Amino acid sequence: MTIEVHLDKLLAERGMTLTELADRVGVTVVNLSVLKNGRAKAIRFSTLVRLCEVLQCQPGDLLSYRAG
Amino acid sequence: MKARSLTGVIPVLMVVVLLSTLSQLLHGPSRTETLLNLPELAAALVALFLANQLLNHVTRTGFHNEEAARRTRVLGLFLIFGWPLFTLMESLIRTARQVDAETFSWFGSWHIGGWPFIGGVVLLVFSTALRESAEMAAEIEGTV
Numbered sequence: 001m002t003i004e005v006h007l008d009k010l011l012a013e014r015g016m017t018l019t020e021l022a023d024r025v026g027v028t029v030v031n032l033s034v035l036k037n038g039r040a041k042a043i044r045f046s047t048l049v050r051l052c053e054v055l056q057c058q059p060g061d062l063l064s065y066r067a068g
Numbered sequence: 069m070k071a072r073s074l075t076g077v078i079p080v081l082m083v084v085v086l087l088s089t090l091s092q093l094l095h096g097p098s099r100t101e102t103l104l105n106l107p108e109l110a111a112a113l114v115a116l117f118l119a120n121q122l123l124n125h126v127t128r129t130g131f132h133n134e135e136a137a138r139r140t141r142v143l144g145l146f147l148i149f150g151w152p153l154f155t156l157m158e159s160l161i162r163t164a165r166q167v168d169a170e171t172f173s174w175f176g177s178w179h180i181g182g183w184p185f186i187g188g189v190v191l192l193v194f195s196t197a198l199r200e201s202a203e204m205a206a207e208i209e210g211t212v
Contacts, residue, residue: 041210
């Protein structure tokens with residue numbers, strides 16, 4: 001079971017680059033890359049809030065749970 | 069005092085101890101007594117060497133990692149188990165020199181040493197705390 005991060009899809013839909021998103025969210029590109037590639041162990045609520053604000057989405061659009 | 073400023077102190081201390089022992093062996097009043105003290109001196113040098121290894125690692129990478137915890141544990145284990153072995157060796161050498169069979173006792177003069185043992189236990193406890201903090205640091209590193 002894993003938590004999948006759909007940052008790639010959301011970025012593509014909004015025509016935004018990872019660097020631009022990192023700037024607007026206020027995190028480093030490295031950290032955002034860690035999140036995008038599913039290597040993050042935890043996400044702060046403050047980061048999630050900023051991501052949802054910038055990408056204009058819900059947490060459920062960004063993250064999903066996959067069993068198995 | 070920062071750990072970095074201590075890194076040069078331990079090797080200097082080791083050299084001073086070695087030179088002092090050498091001087092006693094060459095010019096001291098009782099060379100035999102100096103020779104008999106060599107195992108405990110060796111134990112002190114090993115402990116200083118391990119402490120130096122720990123200090124060097126900590127100045128490079130900080131305290132909150134697995135390796136620092138492991139090195140602290142090794143130093144603690146040496147103080148608890150290694151130090152008594154060296155003092156036992158000293159005791160055996162001393163008693164082997166006794167010619168009087170009536171009072172002969174292999175472990176008669178063996179002193180385990182309270183402070184190395186207490187220090188070792190403290191270091192083992194500290195290494196457990198370090199291991200916990202290393203795990204926490206690893207978790208925080210993965211937090212976005």
